[in-house]
Amino acid sequence: MTDDHVPRRFELVREEDVSKTSGTGVVAVGVEYPDGAVHMQWRNAENDGLETDANGCAFKPAPDGLAATEEIHGHDGRTTVRFLDDVDERQ
16 A cells, blocks of 8 residues: 555745745645645744734645745745655655
8 A cells, every 4th residue: 555645744944034924944834735735834823023823824726736835935945845754755
């Protein structure tokens, strides 16, 4: 049996906060599902620059979920997706 049905966890890592909204470092965590959909939760409650205790969520549908996430939140390469699970572990 293969693990191709298991989601892959990731962190959204921001080197520079051009919008001055989410801060730097790990600003969100998420999963990429095997069909390509992405679900992500912002770490807003851990950002001293925001006055909120809530973490917003974002969903990008398959099959372009990861590409859409990087296009929307990547800030021209200033934010990257860092996978926590090796893709080889899913095969």
